[in-house]
Amino acid sequence: MKVAQLVIGGDTAGGQIVALAVARAARARGDEVVFCSPSRGPFTRLVEAEGMPVFDIDVSRTFKLGGVLRLARELRRRRVDVLHTHGALASNVLSRVAGRAARVPVVSHLHIENHLPAARTRAGALRRLDNWSAGLAARILVVSEHTKRALEQQGYPAKRLEVVPNGVHVAYSGNSTGxxxxxxxxxxxxxxxxxxxxxxxxxxxxxxxxxxxxxxxxxxxxxxxxxxxxxxxxxxxxxxxxxxxxxxxxxxxxxxxxxxxxxxxxxxxxxxxxxxxxxxxxxxxxxxxxxxxxxxxxxxxxxxxxxxxxxxxxxxxxxxxxxxxxxxxxxxxxxxxxxxxxxxxxxxxxxxxxxxxxxxxxxxxxxxx
Missing domain, CATH: 3.40.50.2000 (Glycogen Phosphorylase B;)
Structure with a gap:
């Protein structure tokens, strides 16, 4: 199986840490993993140092439609089997559309609820667009019950949301003197x-x-x-x-x-x-x-x-x-x-x-x- 992990940027944050943990587990069982990112930084350097290729795709915080076409082409060209996204509202919408265009199932992983702009008209339009695009995802994972409730209130169907709590490796020595x-x-x-x-x-x-x-x-x-x-x-x-x-x-x-x-x-x-x-x-x-x-x-x-x-x-x-x-x-x-x-x-x-x-x-x- 070939999996593409789409992250929101090249710096290290919670979504990137989860994506890397999943990528390592997938590789350990024999899967192939590539990363997509709109920017480079410490995180993408770490990923490449571990032998996973990173390709640049700008579907980040803004609605750049050109990124949809490029992502769809890359998914087809690289013969990706699953696209796993760790993004915010704009990248979630665009990556879901790209996955559908490329006929690649999308696992949309939401690490926080959407925080929409104060302007009601714009917030309403973004809410409707995001809710519509949620129907394009094959699976929607959320990190907490709180996030699940917030997305249900936004209009996501409850039956489409699965809570998979974040997890970390427990490695505590208790011996450090500081x-x-x-x-x-x-x-x-x-x-x-x-x-x-x-x-x-x-x-x-x-x-x-x-x-x-x-x-x-x-x-x-x-x-x-x-x-x-x-x-x-x-x-x-x-x-x-x-x-x-x-x-x-x-x-x-x-x-x-x-x-x-x-x-x-x-x-x-x-x-x-x-x-x-x-x-x-x-x-x-x-x-x-x-x-x-x-x-x-x-x-x-x-x-x-x-x-x-x-x-x-x-x-x-x-x-x-x-x-x-x-x-x-x-x-x-x-x-x-x-x-x-x-x-x-x-x-x-x-x-x-x-x-x-x-x-x-x-x-x-x-x-x-």
């Missing part, structure tokens, strides 16, 4: 260290996290991620906020880190105070590494983090509540470790990468039968 990261960044030993891994943008809650950590004497934070949407302007805004907070010595904007996930072994708390989410891979990875999570109950996050059992949930946009939760765990490392261990067990039981990839490969086989 000295490498602390030494590199000049963070004192035995001080509470908070980590966030996310692109730098409003909806990931970095401003609230900066304000919360600044109010907690002796607590340090490392924010890993790049400003992919505003060309560095949002990072500058955060830098000014850190400088004005009086906590510049305790809060680090670390940018892109190839070792981002390894850093989970070296911190005390993981935070993700997002405004919107699908089912965040970074939260699952933090839990898999036995780290307590402080997050917001948005999207599928509340299906992963059990408040008071595997982490703490706080309202979005509330830096004071975020500070209280971080402060509680920073002051009680025994409780923090207990929550982290419970989180690791929860991921192992309910959100494993093996379970996710196994179900998706079954979907491929059902379509090929």
């Amino acid at each position: 000295r490498s990261l602390r030494s590199e960044l000049g963070i004192p030993d035995r001080t509470p260290l908070v980590l966030e891994i996310a692109r730098l943008c409003d909806v990931k809650g970095q401003r609230e996290l900066i304000d919360a950590v600044a109010s907690l004497e002796g607590v340090y934070a490392v924010l890993v991620g790049e400003d992919l949407e505003q060309g560095g302007r949002y990072r500058e805004l955060l830098e000014h906020r850190i400088a004005a907070s009086g906590a510049a010595s305790r809060i680090v904007l670390a940018g892109h880190r190839p070792d981002a996930r390894a850093l989970l072994e070296e911190v005390d708390i993981f935070a993700l105070p997002s405004w919107i989410e699908g089912m965040p891979i970074t939260v699952l990875e933090a839990m898999a590494h036995g780290r307590p999570v402080v997050a917001t109950p948005v999207g599928g996050t509340g299906e992963v983090v059990v408040d008071g059992e595997t982490g703490l949930l706080v309202p979005p946009h509330d830096s004071a509540a975020l500070a209280r939760a971080l402060g509680e765990l920073a002051a009680d490392p025994v409780r923090a470790r207990r929550l982290g261990e419970a989180g690791r067990r929860r991921v192992e039981l309910h959100f494993s990468e093996d379970a996710m990839t196994r179900r998706i490969l079954e979907v491929y086989d059902e379509l090929a039968a």
Whole structure:
């Protein structure tokens, strides 16, 4: 079987991480995998380094109809058996049309619900177009019950939606001392260290996290991620906020880190105070590494983090509540470790990468039968 994975861009994000996990599992059983992307970046370089070809197709965030024709031609030319897409609204619509034109079944994998523009006329047109194109997909997978409900409310038929929760590999040693990261960044030993891994943008809650950590004497934070949407302007805004907070010595904007996930072994708390989410891979990875999570109950996050059992949930946009939760765990490392261990067990039981990839490969086989 030959599978094409279509991603929304060349940078590393949740959809790309899922696509790569599925691609590796497919190759392990003998399938051939190619990737399609509208841009190049760290993720596409990783894919090519693993021996999977990447071809450029611009069906991303805008409705570029030329991409439909090119994608359909490439699917036919490469004799693809299944097209698995990990996109947003525009790329979902266009890739479904391309798949139908090429007579290739499309697995449309939605990692978050659609967030339509405020203008009612345009939002209504996009909603109708997306709902229509959903009928062209052979299967529609969603990452959480929350996403499923949101798409049903938008107009997707409930019987077409299957929840396949995101999953990660559980590889927790529990032996890291954290000295490498602390030494590199000049963070004192035995001080509470908070980590966030996310692109730098409003909806990931970095401003609230900066304000919360600044109010907690002796607590340090490392924010890993790049400003992919505003060309560095949002990072500058955060830098000014850190400088004005009086906590510049305790809060680090670390940018892109190839070792981002390894850093989970070296911190005390993981935070993700997002405004919107699908089912965040970074939260699952933090839990898999036995780290307590402080997050917001948005999207599928509340299906992963059990408040008071595997982490703490706080309202979005509330830096004071975020500070209280971080402060509680920073002051009680025994409780923090207990929550982290419970989180690791929860991921192992309910959100494993093996379970996710196994179900998706079954979907491929059902379509090929």
